Amino acid sequence: MSAPMLEIKDLRVSVEDKEILKGVNLIVPAGEVHAIMGRNGSGKSTLSYAIAGRAGYEITGGDVVLDGQSIIDMEPDERAAAGLFLAFQYPIEIPGVATMTFLKSAMNAQRKSRGEEELTIPDFMKAVRGAADKLSINKDMLKRALNVGFSGGEKKRAEVLQMALLEPKMCVMDETDSGLDIDALKVVSEGVNQMRAPGRSMLVITHYQRLLDHIVPDRVHVFSDGQIVESGDKDLALMLESKGYAAFDGAAA
Amino acid sequence: MKFSANNATSAEKQLLEQLDGMKDSTALKILQRFGLPSRRVEAYHYTDLKALMSHVPPLAKSDDLTDSDLGAAGEFDLKDAIKIPVRNGFFGKVSNLAEGFEISENSGSALTERKDMIVALNRALVNNSLNIKISGAPSEILHIDWQIPGSAAHSAGCVEIELEKGAKAVIIETISGSDEAHLGNFGSRIILGEGAEITHILVDVSSRKTTRLQTIEYEIGQNAKMHNLLINSGAKLSRTQIFTNFNGEGAFGDFNGLNLVDEGQHCDITLDTIHKVPNTISTQKFKAVVRNRAKAIFQGRILVESIAQKTDAKMMIQGLMLSEGAQILSKPELEIFADDVQCGHGSTCGELDEDSLFYLMSRGIRRDKATSMLIRAFAEELLEPIKDEQLNGQLSGILDEWLEGKAKV
Ligand SMILES: Nc1ncnc2c1ncn2[C@@H]1O[C@H](COP(=O)(O)OP(=O)(O)OP(=O)(O)O)[C@@H](O)[C@H]1O
Ligand SMILES: [Mg+2]
Numbered sequence: 255m256s257a258p259m260l261e262i263k264d265l266r267v268s269v270e271d272k273e274i275l276k277g278v279n280l281i282v283p284a285g286e287v288h289a290i291m292g293r294n295g296s297g298k299s300t301l302s303y304a305i306a307g308r309a310g311y312e313i314t315g316g317d318v319v320l321d322g323q324s325i326i327d328m329e330p331d332e333r334a335a336a337g338l339f340l341a342f343q344y345p346i347e348i349p350g351v352a353t354m355t356f357l358k359s360a361m362n363a364q365r366k367s368r369g370e371e372e373l374t375i376p377d378f379m380k381a382v383r384g385a386a387d388k389l390s391i392n393k394d395m396l397k398r399a400l401n402v403g404f405s406g407g408e409k410k411r412a413e414v415l416q417m418a419l420l421e422p423k424m425c426v427m428d429e430t431d432s433g434l435d436i437d438a439l440k441v442v443s444e445g446v447n448q449m450r451a452p453g454r455s456m457l458v459i460t461h462y463q464r465l466l467d468h469i470v471p472d473r474v475h476v477f478s479d480g481q482i483v484e485s486g487d488k489d490l491a492l493m494l495e496s497k498g499y500a501a502f503d504g505a506a507a
Numbered sequence: 508m509k510f511s512a513n514n515a516t517s518a519e520k521q522l523l524e525q526l527d528g529m530k531d532s533t534a535l536k537i538l539q540r541f542g543l544p545s546r547r548v549e550a551y552h553y554t555d556l557k558a559l560m561s562h563v564p565p566l567a568k569s570d571d572l573t574d575s576d577l578g579a580a581g582e583f584d585l586k587d588a589i590k591i592p593v594r595n596g597f598f599g600k601v602s603n604l605a606e607g608f609e610i611s612e613n614s615g616s617a618l619t620e621r622k623d624m625i626v627a628l629n630r631a632l633v634n635n636s637l638n639i640k641i642s643g644a645p646s647e648i649l650h651i652d653w654q655i656p657g658s659a660a661h662s663a664g665c666v667e668i669e670l671e672k673g674a675k676a677v678i679i680e681t682i683s684g685s686d687e688a689h690l691g692n693f694g695s696r697i698i699l700g701e702g703a704e705i706t707h708i709l710v711d712v713s714s715r716k717t718t719r720l721q722t723i724e725y726e727i728g729q730n731a732k733m734h735n736l737l738i739n740s741g742a743k744l745s746r747t748q749i750f751t752n753f754n755g756e757g758a759f760g761d762f763n764g765l766n767l768v769d770e771g772q773h774c775d776i777t778l779d780t781i782h783k784v785p786n787t788i789s790t791q792k793f794k795a796v797v798r799n800r801a802k803a804i805f806q807g808r809i810l811v812e813s814i815a816q817k818t819d820a821k822m823m824i825q826g827l828m829l830s831e832g833a834q835i836l837s838k839p840e841l842e843i844f845a846d847d848v849q850c851g852h853g854s855t856c857g858e859l860d861e862d863s864l865f866y867l868m869s870r871g872i873r874r875d876k877a878t879s880m881l882i883r884a885f886a887e888e889l890l891e892p893i894k895d896e897q898l899n900g901q902l903s904g905i906l907d908e909w910l911e912g913k914a915k916v
Contacts, residue, residue: 330869331870348867351884356880360870363871363873
C-alpha cells in the first residue's frame, strides 16, 4: 500500500454544539478510490464539509491530513490549493457571477498556488471546451450565471467539470450521482474514471450501488451515526444493497 | 429651541454671511428662520445637515479661471464623449459642439423653487446656468464634467437639459475634485418632451473630504422614457435628491443607484416621485454596499395622485453590509390616492452570503477575491444595462477601485 493521500484520524465535529462526527478514522492511499455509504443524516456530508473547511463545522478533536500535511487549520481556499476538491451534494447558485469568469478565477488561483503563469484566454477556452465536451455539457450552460437555473443533473455535471479543470489530488464527491439520469451517470462516471491516476485519490459518497458498477472502488466504508462502522471491498456495497443498513446498526459500539 | 443667530452653528454663520446680499433671498430667509435642516425635519431625519456640516468654505470665484483650466479633463475622462467642463460651478465658453445639441446660458438656477434648503442654496448661489437643448438622436455621449479643483471652496452650479419631442440622448454627469473640504451644490433639471428618451448617469468620484449636495429634477412627458443610474463612491457627506414628475401618459422612469460607502462616509439618496397622470410606470432599484464604519441612506417617496390610475410603481432597496460598523438606513414611503394602481416596495439588507463565499473559496479562490466577486455580482444588475462598452468599462472601473480599496480616502 502506498502512502496515504488522505488520512482522517479520530475526527470529531460539532455543528451548532451538536456532535455529528464521533471519531471518524479513514485512510485513502494515493491512487485509490474509496466509497462511503450510509443512511440519510448519518453525517456523510458533514464529513465532506469538515474536510473542505466550511465555517460552522467545529472540529473538536482529531485531524485531517492531506498528502502528509494537516489541513484543519487552513482556510478553504488553502485546502483547495493543497489539492483538495469537494463536489457538493447541493452546489450553490450564485447569480451575477458568470460561470466562465468563475472557472477562469478558480483555474488561475490554482495555477498561481502552483507557481504557474495565468492561462491565456485561448488556452482557457480550449481547456473548458475540451472538458465540457467530454461531459456532454452544452455551451449555453456555460454562458449562464454559476449554477443558476441549472437542473439537478446539470449542476452535478458542472461540479465534475470543475473537478476535471482543477486537477485536484484528492476528490471528495458527495452524491454526485444523485440527480443524474442513466445516460448522464455513464458519461459522468467515464469522466471520473478518466481522472483516475496514481497521484490522485477519490472519496465517493453515494446511496446507490449502481454508481459503483461504473466507478469501481478499491474500498467501501459504511457510515453510521457519525462513524465508519464497517469497511470492505466492493462486494460490501452489494451486500448493503441486499440487506440494508440495519445489519450494521450499533456495530461501532 | 427656536433658531436664532445666537445659537447658529459655525457652518450656519458662514452660510448666513455668504448669502447676505444675494439677489435670491429665499435661502437666507429660510436659514435665518430655521437654520440648516436637522433630524427634526422629516426629509432630513437621517441626514442632519445641522449636525453633519461643520464648516462652509469660502465661496468659489470665477476670476482665476483660465480657458485652459476649463479645457482640462476631470478625473473621469470619457474619451469619445462631448465634454462640458465645469470648474467650481462655472462653465467655460461652450459653443455648439455637435449636431443635435444647442447650448445657451440662462441667468440663475434652473431648479424649481421648493421648500428645501439645498434647492434654495442652489437658487441663491448660481448666477448662470447652462441650457442644453437636444433634438434628434446624437450618437455622442454628452459628458458634464463637474470639477472642484484647488483649495476648499463652496461652489454651486446648474444645468438644464431639454430633450425635444422624440429626441434620444445619453448624458453623464461626473463630480471629481481635489482632496479638500469642498462644499459643492449641483443641480440638474431634465425635461423630456413627448416620446423622448434619456439615459442619465451621475457619478460621484469626489474626494472623501468633500460635501456634495445634489438635486436632480426630472419632468417626464407623454410616452417619454427616462433611465437613470447613480454611482456614488466619493464624498465624505453627500445628499443626492431626485425629484420626479410623471407629467404625460405613457411616461416611464427607471431609477437605479449604487451607493458604495466606506469608512467615515455618509451618503444619502433621497427620491421624491410624483405620478400626476394615468398610465405611467416607475421602477426604482437602489443598492448599497457599506464597508467599515459608514452610513448609506435611502429614502424614497412615491406619490400617486388621485387621477393617476393604472400607475405601476415599484421600489426595491438592497443593502450589503461588509463590516460590523456599517449602517444602511432606508425609508420607503408610498402615498397612494388612486385606487387602480400597482405599487410595491421591498427592502433586503444583509451580509455576504456565507455559503456562496465558501463555495468560491472551496475552488481555491482567496477570500478577498471571492468577496469582490460576490459584491460585483450584487452590483452587476445595475451596470449590465449600460451597453456602451467604454462607458460600462469605466463605470465598472469605479467599482473595481472601490473593491480594491483604492478609492481616495
Ligand atoms: N447546521 C446544522 N445544524 C444542526 N444540525 C445539522 C446541521 N447540519 C447538519 N446537521 C445534522 O447533522 C446530521 C448529519 O447530516 P449530514 O448532512 O452530514 O448527513 P448525510 O449523511 O450527508 O445525509 P444525506 O444522505 O441525507 O445527504 C443530520 O442529523 C443533520 O440534521
Ligand atoms: Mg449528505
